[in-house]
Amino acid sequence: xxEPRPAGPPLITVDDGVRxxxxxxxxxxxxxxxxxxxxxxxxxxxxxxxxxWFDPAEGAGFSIVRLGIGSAPAGSPYDDMVSIQPEDxxxxxxxxxxxxxxxxxSQVWLARAAQEYGVRRFxxxxxxxxxxxxxxxxxKNGGRLKPEWWRAYAAYLIQYTRFYQREGIRITDLAFANxxxxxxPHPSMRFTPKEAAEFVKVLGPLASGMRxxxxxxxxxxxxxxxxxxxxxxxxxxxxxxxxxxxxxGTPVDFPLPTKRPTWMSEWNPNGAVWNESWYDGSGSDGYxxxxxxxxxxxxxxxxxxLYWLGASRGNTRALLQVDEEAKTYRVSKRLWALxxxxxxxxxxxxxxxxxxxxxxxxxxxxxxxxGSRVIEVLNTGVAPRTWxxxxxxxxVYLTDANASLDPVPVRDGAVTFPPRxxxxxxxx
Numbered sequence: 001x002x003e004p005r006p007a008g009p010p011l012i013t014v015d016d017g018v019r020x021x022x023x024x025x026x027x028x029x030x031x032x033x034x035x036x037x038x039x040x041x042x043x044x045x046x047x048x049x050x051x052x053w054f055d056p057a058e059g060a061g062f063s064i065v066r067l068g069i070g071s072a073p074a075g076s077p078y079d080d081m082v083s084i085q086p087e088d089x090x091x092x093x094x095x096x097x098x099x100x101x102x103x104x105x106s107q108v109w110l111a112r113a114a115q116e117y118g119v120r121r122f123x124x125x126x127x128x129x130x131x132x133x134x135x136x137x138x139x140k141n142g143g144r145l146k147p148e149w150w151r152a153y154a155a156y157l158i159q160y161t162r163f164y165q166r167e168g169i170r171i172t173d174l175a176f177a178n179x180x181x182x183x184x185p186h187p188s189m190r191f192t193p194k195e196a197a198e199f200v201k202v203l204g205p206l207a208s209g210m211r212x213x214x215x216x217x218x219x220x221x222x223x224x225x226x227x228x229x230x231x232x233x234x235x236x237x238x239x240x241x242x243x244x245x246x247x248x249g250t251p252v253d254f255p256l257p258t259k260r261p262t263w264m265s266e267w268n269p270n271g272a273v274w275n276e277s278w279y280d281g282s283g284s285d286g287y288x289x290x291x292x293x294x295x296x297x298x299x300x301x302x303x304x305x306l307y308w309l310g311a312s313r314g315n316t317r318a319l320l321q322v323d324e325e326a327k328t329y330r331v332s333k334r335l336w337a338l339x340x341x342x343x344x345x346x347x348x349x350x351x352x353x354x355x356x357x358x359x360x361x362x363x364x365x366x367x368x369x370x371g372s373r374v375i376e377v378l379n380t381g382v383a384p385r386t387w388x389x390x391x392x393x394x395x396v397y398l399t400d401a402n403a404s405l406d407p408v409p410v411r412d413g414a415v416t417f418p419p420r421x422x423x424x425x426x427x428x
Contacts, residue, residue, distance in 0.1 A: 009357050010357065010387070010388075010389060011356065011357050011358070011361070011385060011386070011387040011388070012354070012355070012356055012357070012361070012363055012375065012377065012387050013353075013354065013355050013357075014352065014353065014354045014365045014373065014375060015352060015353030015354070016352050016353075016367065016373075017352075017353065018352055018353025019350055019351075019352060020301055020350070020351035020352070020353075021261070021301045021302070021303050021350070021351055022261070022303060022348065022349070022350050023303055023304075023345055023346070023347060023348065023349040023350070023351070023366065024064070024121065024242075024261060024263070024303045024304040024347060025062070025063035025064045025121055025304055025342075025346075025347045026060070026061075026062055026063060026064065026304070026305045026306070026307075026338065026341060026342035026345075027062045027063060027064030027065055027066060027121070027123075027304070027305075027306045027307070027342075028053065028062055028065065028066065028306065028307050028308075028309065028310035028319065029065075029066040029067075029068065029266065029306065029307075029308055029309055029310065030065060030066070030067060030068070030106075030107050030110050030111075030310065031066065031067065031068025031081065031107075031125070031127075031309075032068060032079050032080075032081060032105075032309075033078050033079060033080070033081060033105045033106050034106075034309055034310070034311055034312055034318075035105070035106030035107055035109065035110040036078060036105075036106045037311055037312065037313055037322040037324060038050075038106075038110070038311065038322065039106060039109075040322070040324040040327070041322065041327055041328075041329065042327055045327065045328070045329060048329075049310075049311060049320060049322075049329060050113050050114075050117070052320070052331065052335060053114075053310055054113075054114055054117035054118075054119060055117060056117070056118070056343060056346075057343075059339065059343070060335060060338060060339035060342045060343055061339070061342050061343040061344075061346075062114075062119070062310075062342055063118075063119055063120075063121055063342070063346070063347050064119070064121040064122075064123055064304060064306060065110070065111055065114050065119060065121070065122050065123070066123045066124075066125060066265065066266070066306050067104075067107050067111065067122060067123065067124045067125065067171075068081050068105065068107070068124075068125060068126075068127065069081070069084075069124050069125060069126035069127075069157065069160050070082045070083045070084070070104070070105055070126075071083050071126060071127065071128040071129060071130045071131070071139040071187050072086070072139060072187070073086045073087075074086040074087075074099070080187075081105045081127075081187070082105060083130045084098050084099060084100060084104075084156070084159065084160055084163065085097060085098050085099065085130060085156060086099065086130065087132075088130075088132040092133075092146075092148050092149045092151070092152040093152075096152070096155070096156070096159070098156075098159055098163075100163045100166075102167065104163070104164075108164070108167050108169070111164070111167075111169045112167070112168070112169065115168075115169065120170075120172070121172050121173065121347070122164070122169060122170065122171050122172055122173070123171075123172070123173040123174075123175070123213065123265070123306070124157075124160060124161060124164075124171045124173070124174050124175070125175040125178050125213075125216060125265075126157065126175070126176065126177065126178065126189075127139075127178045127179075127186070127187035127188060127189070128140070128143075128178075128187040128188055128189040129145055129149070129153050129156070129189055131143075133145055133146060133149040133152070133153055134146060134149075134189060139187045139189075140184070140185060140186055140187055140188065141183060141184070141185060141188065142182075142183030142184070142188050142189065142190045143188075143189060143190065144189065144190050144191070144195075145189060145191075145199075150199060150202050151202060153176075154176075154199070154202045154203040154206055155206065157174060157176060157203065157207075158203075158206045158207065161174060161210065171210060172210060172211060173210060173211045173212075173213050173241075173242060174203075174207055174210045174211070174212060174213060175212075175213040175214070175215070175216050175244070176196075176199060176200075176203055176214075177189055177191050177196065177215060177216060178216045178266075179216055179217065179218045179246065180192075180196060180215055180216065180217070180226075181217050181218050181222050181249075182218045182249075191215070192229075193215075193225040193226045193228065193229035193230075194229050196214060196215050196226055196229060196230070197226075197229040197230045197232070197233045197236040198233075198236070200212065200214060200230060200233075200236040200239050200240060201233070201235045201236050201239075203239070204236070204238070204239025204240075205239070207239070211241035211242050212239050212240050212241055212242075213240070213241070213242045213243075213244050213263070213265070214226055214227075214230055214240045214242075214243055214244070215230075215243075215244065215245075216244050216245070216246065216265060216266070217244075217245045217246060217249070218245075218246055218248050218249040219245060219246060219247070219248055219249020219250035219251075220245045220246070220247060220249075220250050220251060220252040220253075220254070220256070220264070220300065221249070221250035222245065222249050222250065223243060223244070223245030223256055223262075224256060224257060226243070227243050227256060227257060227258050228257070231258070240260065241260060241261070242260060242261050242262070242263055242303075242304070243256055243258050243260050243261075243262050243263075244262065244263040244264075244265040244304075245262070245263075245264065245265070246264070246265060246266040246267055247264055247266070247267030247292065247296075248266075248267060251292075251295070252264045252267070252292070252295065252296040252300045252302065253295045253296070253299045253300055254299060254300055255299075255300055255301045256300070261303035261304065262300070262301065262302050262303060262304075263302060263303060263304035263305070263306065264296045264300065264302045264304070264305050264306065265304065265306045266306060266307075266308050267292070267307065267308060268307065268308040268309070268317040268318070269283055269284040269288050269289070269292075269317055270283060270284065270317075271283065271284030271315075271317050272315055273315050274314070274315050274316060274321050274330070274332070275317070275332060275334075276330065276331070276332045276333060277333060277401070278333040278337075278399075278400055278401040278420070279400075279401060279420045284317055284334075285333060285334070286332065286333025286334050286335075286336060286337040286399070287333075287337070287420055287422075288337075289307075289333075289334045289337035289338055290337040290338075290340065290378050290399070290422045291362065291378060291380070293305055293337065293338060293341050294362045294364055294376065294378055295362075297341070297351060297364050298351070298354075298362070298363075298364040301351075305338075305341070305342075307319060307334075307338055311329065317334075318332075319331070319332055319334050319335040319338070320332065320335065333399075333401075333404070336399045336404040336405060337399060337422065339399075339405060340376065340397065340399045340405060340422050340424045341376060341424075343405070344368075344374045344424055344426055345366045345368070345374050345376075346368050346369065346370075347369075348368070348369040349366040349367060349368045349369065349374070350366065350367050351364060351365070351366050352365050352366060352367050352373070353365070354375060356377070358381075358385065360379060360380050360381030360383075360385070361377055361378070361379055361380070361381075361385060361417065362376075362377070362378040362380060363375065363376070363377050363378075364376050371428075372426055372427060372428045373426070373427040374424065374425070374426055374427075375424070375425040375426075375427070376422070376423075376424055376425075377417050377422070377423045377424075377425070378421075378422045378423075379417040379418060379419055379420065379421050379422075379423070380420070381419055382419045382420075383419060384416050384417060384418050384419060385416070385417045386414050386415070386416045386417070387414065387415050387416075387417070388413060388414045389413055389414075390410050390413055390414060390415045390425065391410070391413070391427060392410050392413060393427075393428070394410050394415075394425055394426065394427050395407070395425070395426040395427075395428070396408040396409070396410060396415050396423060396424070396425050396426075397423070397424040397425075397426075398418065398421055398422070398423055398424075399421065399422040399423075399424070400418055400420060400421035400422065401420075403421075405424070408423070
């Protein structure tokens with residue numbers, strides 16, 4: 001017989017009657033030719049990485065892939081995304097001279113592989129137009145799209161999606177800029193909020209069957225100006241279906257002023273070394289990712305959460321590190337922090353009411369389309385906490401320094417949340 005437990009308010013409360021945002025999914029980017037790193041691995045290693053990313057039973061179950069639309073000249077090296085029209089066709093009104101190699105910077109094969117796992121959401125984003133379309137004459141260092149090239153650039157983006165359609169891959173979501181509020185030394189292109197709203201009027205009517213995404217700002221707070229500019233233009237706001245921002249300039253911890261879905265569409269933490277730790281105080285560990293994902297879902301009401309790179313090389317903050325020479329890869333706890341959410345919170349899930357009785361517990365909960373409920377609990381404190389009253393049939397998984405979504409038994413209707421640990425509870 002189990003010992004009686006003291007009565008008191010429940011440690012965790014979940015309220016199905018409170019409904020928040022609907023979840024579009026979680027994902028990663030394959031931009032800047034990172035797929036070439038996977039191709040350098042033996043077939044077994046490639047398959048293991050794909051399983052880690054997309055397998056909904058054993059891996060992260062990512063459901064969105066963010067593709068990079070290239071702007072570099074033909075023959076450019078790794079880390080430069082080659083354009084589908086690398087040469088000026090003779091001006092904006094000249095017949096286009098598109099080039100399609102069926103590979104698209106190693107992204108087509110990766111998108112096909114993702115489809116095998118059931119991924120159906122593909123989000124295409126350009127960092128810049130080709131240099132000949134811009135007032136600075138290059139794809140890098142900001143610059144603006146020349147007004148006479150606006151329509152040709154819009155057609156260029158649509159042609160990119162048609163090439164993917166030819167390969168059996170439907171681009172479901174399309175942006176026209178990445179961090180348009182920042183001049184970067186890598187491919188970049190500026191749009192003011194007003195310019196972005198005006199360009200939406202050009203691109204929107206062409207983007208039939210796709211969700212137009214605006215505007216991939218450098219930070220979350222910075223997205224507000226773009227939303228306001230689009231909302232002020234009736235000819236623009238009808239076309240934008242998703243508003244997006246990144247987590248670099250300002251944190252993703254408050255709702256944006258729109259009723260449209262919002263995505264945190266790119267972020268990774270700062271850091272100068274490869275880090276596999278769960279919690280080391282560096283700000284680039286797995287715990288940091290778990291906390292950021294929770295805040296984006298529970299405080300910013302995001303519908304989509306897209307980490308920056310799924311894999312890269314060297315001292316990267318990607319989820320995995322690939323060693324091309326050794327033909328091996330390593331996994332950061334960052335992957336498992338994100339997987340604790342993405343594997344179980346499926347597209348179409350709705351965030352429901354949830355709260356912890358003490359401030360050290362970060363709690364959010366979701367109801368999936370199949371009726372299952374998922375409760376995520378991040379214990380930010382230094383003491384374990386026990387929740388009494390959990391169904392014996394609940395599935396419980398722990399992610400911390402010693403576990404990566406390891407199953408945890410429910411004992412006498414109780415689950416203990418270890419210090420600095422992320423616990424995922426699934427009720428079916």
